[in-house]
C-alpha cells in the first residue's frame with residue numbers, strides 16, 4: 001500500500017526548514033496563495049503555498065548562505081578547506097608561509113561544532129562566489145589573518161602584485177637588473193607555495 005507523504009501545513013509562525021512563515025500575502029483571486037517568509041539567513045521572500053506544501057518543500061531562500069551550498073559551491077568549499085589546512089597543519093607544504101608565520105583563520109570563518117556555527121556559510125556570505133575559475137583567495141594585507149574584510153578574490157596576476165613586501169622589493173631589484181641586461185623577467189610567474197591557490 002502506497003502511503004501519501006504528509007503534507008506540510010502552512011500557517012503564520014510555522015517553521016519549514018530554514019524558513020519561518022510570517023503571514024499570508026494578498027493574492028488576486030484564482031492565484032495560488034502566497035506566504036511571506038523569513039529565512040534563517042535574514043532574507044525575506046514571498047513563496048507560493050504549493051512550494052511549501054509539496055513533498056520536498058522549499059526549505060531556504062536559495063541564497064548563498066546555506067549549507068547545501070557545499071555541493072553547489074564546491075570550488076569555494078575546497079578553497080575554504082585549504083585555507084584552514086595551510087594555517088593549521090604543519091605537514092602542509094606551504095604551512096611555513098601561513099601557520100608557521102602566525103597566520104590564522106578568524107573565528108567567524110571557522111566551524112564551531114559546539115554551537116553548530118557554520119563557518120563556510122559565513123565565508124560565502126562575506127566573499128560571495130569566486131568571480132571566475134581563475135580567481136583564488138587572496139589576503140589584502142599579506143601579513144593578516146584570513147577573515148571578514150581581510151580577503152578578496154584575485155587572479156594569479158593580481159596576487160603577484162600583492163606578495164610580501166620583502167618579496168616585492170627583491171623583485172623590483174631583480175627586474176631592474178634584468179632590464180639593465182635587456183632580459184625578460186620571469187619573476188612575475190608565481191612559483192609553488194607562494195599563492196593562495198588550492
Ligand SMILES: [Zn+2]
Nearest residue numbers: 039041061063
Ligand atoms: Zn536564506
